[in-house]
Amino acid sequence: xxxxxxxxxxxxxxxxxxxxxxxxxxxxxxxxxxxxxxxxxxxxxxxxxxxxxxxxxxxxxxxxxxxxxxxxxxxxxxxxxxxxxxxxxxxxxxxxxxxxxxxxxxxxxxxxxxxxxxxxxxxxxxxxxxxxxxxxxxxxxxxxxxxxxxxxxxxxxxxxxxxxxxxxxxxxxxxxxxxxxxxxxxxxxxxxxxxxxxxxxxxxxxxxxxxxxxxxxxxxxxxxxxxxxxxxxxxxxxxxxxxxxxxxxxxxxxxxxxxxxxxxxxxxxxxxxxxxxxxxxxxxxxxxxxxxxxxxxxxxxxxxxxxxxxxxxxxxxxxxxxxxxxxxxxxxxxxxxxxxxxxxxxxxxxxxxxxxxxxxxxxxxxxxxxxxxxxxxxxxxxxxxxxxxxxxxxxxxxxxxxxxxxxxxxxxxxxxxxxxxxxxxxxxxxxxxxxxxxxxxxxxxxxxxxxxxxxxxxxxxxxxxxxxxxxxxxxxxxx
Amino acid sequence: xxxxxxxxxxxxxxxxxxxxxxxxxxxxxxxxxxxxxxxxxxxxxxxxxxxxxxxxxxxxxxxxxxxxxxxxxxxxxxxxxxxxxxxxxxxxxxxxx
Numbered sequence: 325x326x327x328x329x330x331x332x333x334x335x336x337x338x339x340x341x342x343x344x345x346x347x348x349x350x351x352x353x354x355x356x357x358x359x360x361x362x363x364x365x366x367x368x369x370x371x372x373x374x375x376x377x378x379x380x381x382x383x384x385x386x387x388x389x390x391x392x393x394x395x396x397x398x399x400x401x402x403x404x405x406x407x408x409x410x411x412x413x414x415x416x417x418x419x420x421x422x423x424x425x426x427x428x429x430x431x432x433x434x435x436x437x438x439x440x441x442x443x444x445x446x447x448x449x450x451x452x453x454x455x456x457x458x459x460x461x462x463x464x465x466x467x468x469x470x471x472x473x474x475x476x477x478x479x480x481x482x483x484x485x486x487x488x489x490x491x492x493x494x495x496x497x498x499x500x501x502x503x504x505x506x507x508x509x510x511x512x513x514x515x516x517x518x519x520x521x522x523x524x525x526x527x528x529x530x531x532x533x534x535x536x537x538x539x540x541x542x543x544x545x546x547x548x549x550x551x552x553x554x555x556x557x558x559x560x561x562x563x564x565x566x567x568x569x570x571x572x573x574x575x576x577x578x579x580x581x582x583x584x585x586x587x588x589x590x591x592x593x594x595x596x597x598x599x600x601x602x603x604x605x606x607x608x609x610x611x612x613x614x615x616x617x618x619x620x621x622x623x624x625x626x627x628x629x630x631x632x633x634x635x636x637x638x639x640x641x642x643x644x645x646x647x648x649x650x651x652x653x654x655x656x657x658x659x660x661x662x663x664x665x666x667x668x669x670x671x672x673x674x675x676x677x678x679x680x681x682x683x684x685x686x687x688x689x690x691x692x693x694x695x696x697x698x699x700x701x702x703x704x705x706x707x708x709x710x711x712x713x714x715x716x717x718x719x720x721x722x723x724x725x726x727x728x729x730x731x732x733x734x735x736x737x738x739x740x741x742x743x744x745x746x747x748x749x750x751x752x753x754x755x756x757x758x759x760x761x762x763x764x765x766x767x768x769x770x771x772x773x774x775x776x777x778x779x780x781x782x783x784x785x786x787x788x789x790x791x792x793x794x795x796x797x798x799x800x801x802x803x
Numbered sequence: 804x805x806x807x808x809x810x811x812x813x814x815x816x817x818x819x820x821x822x823x824x825x826x827x828x829x830x831x832x833x834x835x836x837x838x839x840x841x842x843x844x845x846x847x848x849x850x851x852x853x854x855x856x857x858x859x860x861x862x863x864x865x866x867x868x869x870x871x872x873x874x875x876x877x878x879x880x881x882x883x884x885x886x887x888x889x890x891x892x893x894x895x896x897x898x899x900x
Contacts, residue, residue, distance in 0.1 A: 343843060343846075344820060344824060346839070346843070347824045347825065347839075347840060347843070348824045348825075350832065350835065350836045350839045350886075351824070351825050351826070351827070351828045351829075351832060351836055352832075353829060353831060353832060353893060356832060356835060356836075356839075356890045357887065357890040357891065357893075359839075360835075360839050360883060360886045360887055361887070363839060363842070363843055363883070364842075364883045367842075367843070367845075367846065367848075367879055367883075370846065370849055371848065371849060371852065374849050374852050374853060374856075375852065378852075378853070378856045382856070382857070384856050385859070385860075387860065387865065388855050388856050388858070388865070391855050391865045391866075391868060391869040391872075392852065392855050392856075392869070392872065394869060395851070395855070395868070395869035395871075395872030395873040396872060396873075396876055398873045399873030399874060399875065399877040399880070400876045400877070400879075400880045402873075402877050402881075403876060403877040403878065403879070403880035403881030403882075403884070404880050404881065404884055406877075406881050406885075407880070407881040407882075407883075407884035407885040407888065408884065408888075410885065412888075412889070415834060415838070415885070415889070418838075418881075418885060419834075419837055419838045419841055419882075419885075422841055422842070422877065422878045422881050422882045422885075423841050423878070425845075425874040425875070425877045425878045426841065426844045426845045426847060426874070426875060426878040429845070429847045429848065429850075429851055429871045429872070429874040429875035429878065430847045430850070430871075432851070432870055432871035432874065433847065433850040433851055433854050433868070433871050435867060436854050436858075436864050436867040436868055436871070437854065439863070439864075439867075440858070440861055440863070440864045451807070454807050545837075548837070549837055552837055552840055552841045552844065555844040555847075556821075556840070556843075556844045558844075558847065559844050559845075559846050559847040559850075560814060562847045562850040563810070563849075563850065564807075564810060566849075566850045566853045566854065567806060567810075568849055568850065569809070569810060569813045570846075570849065571846055571847065571849050571850055572810055572813045572814050572817060573813050573814075573816075573817040573820075574817070574843060574846040575817075575844065575846065575847070576813070576814050576815075576817030576818040576820075576821060577817050577818070577820055577821035577824065577843075578821065578840050578844045578846075579818065579821060579844075580817075580818040580819070580820070580821025580822045581821040581822070581824055581825050581840055582837075582840055582844075583821075583822070584821075584822060584825045585825060585828065585833070585836060585837060585840065588825075588833070589833060676830070678830050683833070683834055683837075684830055684833035684834065685830050685831050685833035685834040685835070686834050688831040688834075688893075689834055689835070689889050689892060692889075692892035692893050693892050698831075698893065701831070703830065
C-alpha cells in the first residue's frame with residue numbers, strides 16, 4: 325500500500341492547482357463558467373483523495389460509509405434542490421444561507437474533535453496546545469459565520485428588522501462583551517481542551533448576531549462577502565484541526581480572495597469597510613436629524629400612454645433598472661419593451677449602477693436572465709457623460725442611486741455616493757409604486773425637477789401597459 | 804512541530820495566492836464570484852469526511868460528522884449549481900452572437 329500516499333499527494337496538488345485556476349477564472353467573464361466547473365472538479369478530486377487515502381491506510385468501516393453516504397445524499401440533494409428552485413432575485417439570501425452552512429460545518433468538526441479527543445488519533449497533528457488553539461479558532465470563526473449569515477439572510481428576506489437598540493452605543497458594549505467571553509472561553513479551552521467549549525460557541529454566535537443585526541440591507545452584500553471570507557478562514561482552521569494541508573491552502577485562498585472581493589465591493593459603493601461594520605444602517609440616524617428631508621413641491625405624474633408617446637419620439641433611451649424592478653420580477657417585460665423600441669431604431673442602453681439590484685452585479689444577472697445583450701449594459705462611469713445627449717431616461721424602481729442630492733447637497737447623508745446623473749437627460753420618467761422614500765429614507769430631489777415625470781404603479785404592470793401603448797402607436801411594426 | 808510549521812507555511816502562501824488571484828473583477832461577476840468562492844469554502848467537507856472515517860464506532864461522533872458533512876455538501880453542491888445557473892445566462896449571449 326505504499327503507493328497510496330504519493331497518489332493522494334498528487335491528487336491534492338492537482339486539486340489545489342485546479343482550485344486556484346478556478347478562482348482566477350471566475351474573475352473573467354469569458355472563462356467564468358469553465359472556471360466554476362474546474363473548481364467543482366477539484367472538490368470531487370479532493371474528496372476522492374481523502375477517501376482513497378483512508379481506505380488504503382486505516383480502512384473505512386461499513387459503518388462509516390453509511391454515515392458518509394447519508395450525509396452526502398441529504399446535504400447534496402437539499403443543496404441541489406435549493407440551487408435549482410431559488411429565483412434569481414433571491415440570490416443574496418441564498419449565498420448567505422450556503423455560506424452559513426459552510427461555517428456550521430467547520431464548527432461541527434471542531435466540536436466533534438473537542439468533545440471526543442481520543443478518537444482523533446492522527447500522528448501528524450502537532451502538540452496539544454496547537455490543536456486546541458486550532459479548535460478554538462475553528463469554533464469561533466465558524467460560529468460567527470453561521471449566526472452572522474443566518475441573520476443576514478433573515479434581514480434580506482425581511483424576516484428581521486433592525487431593532488432600535490442596535491443603533492445605539494449599547495451594541496458596541498454587547499459585542500465587546502461577547503468577544504471578551506469568547507476570548508476567555510478560548511483561553512480555557514486552549515489550556516485544558518475541555519472547558520469553555522460551549523462558552524465559545526454561544527458567545528461567538530451572539531457576537532455574529534450582534535455585529536450583523538445593525539447593518540442595513542444596502543450594506544448587506546458587503547457583509548455577506550466578508551462572512552464568505554470568514555468561512556474560508558474557518559475551513560483553514562478546520563484543516564489545522566484534522567491535519568489536512570489541502571484544507572488549509574483552500575481555506576486560506578478563499579479567505580484572502582473573499583477579503584479582496586469585499587474591498588472591491590466597498591470601493592464600488594464608495595463605503596469603507598469600517599463604516600459598513602461599525603457605522604450602522606445608512607440613514608437611520610440621518611432621517612431623524614432632518615438632513616435632506618422636506619416635502620415634495622413639484623411632482624408631475626403622467627400615464628403610461630404619455631410615456632409611450634415620448635418614447636416613440638426619442639432617439640436615445642437609457643434604462644435605469646433598480647431594486648424595484650428586481651422585486652417586481654419585471655425584467656422580462658422590460659426586455660419586451662426594449663425589443664419594440666429597438667425595432668423602431670431607437671438606441672437603448674442600460675445604465676447599471678454598481679449596487680443596482682440587491683447586491684453588486686445582481687442586476688447584470690437578472691438582465692442576462694431576460695436575454696439582454698451584455699454589450700448594452702453600461703457601467704456608471706461610462707454612461708454618466710452620455711446623459712446630456714439622451715432623450716429619455718426610464719428609471720425603474722431605482723431611487724437613491726439617481727438622487728442628485730449626492731452631488732449637490734453637502735448636508736445630505738447621501739453626499740459623496742456615486743450616482744447616475746439622469747437629471748441631465750431631456751426627459752426622465754420614474755416608474756415607482758408611490759412617493760415613499762428609498763432605502764436610505766431620504767427625499768429624492770430628482771422627483772421635483774421640471775423634466776421629471778412620475779409614472780405610478782408596479783414596475784411590471786406599468787411596463788405591460790407601456791408595451792400595449794407602444795404597439796398601439798405602431799412603434800417598431802413598420803420597421 | 805513539523806506538521807505545524809509546514810502548515811503555517813502553507814497557510815501563509817495560500818493566503819498570498821488568494822490575495823493575488825483576484826485583481827480586477829468586473830461588477831458583472833461580483834455576484835457569481837462570491838457564490839463560487841462560497842462553494843469552495845465548503846471544502847471543509849474534507850474535514851467532516853476525515854472525522855467520520857476516524858471516529859470508528861463512536862456513534863455521537865459519527866452523527867456530528869455526518870451532519871457536518873451534510874452542511875458542507877449543501878454549501879458545495881448548492882453553491883456550484885447556483886453559480887453555474889448564473890454564469891449560464893451570460894454565456895448564452897456569447898454563443899448566440
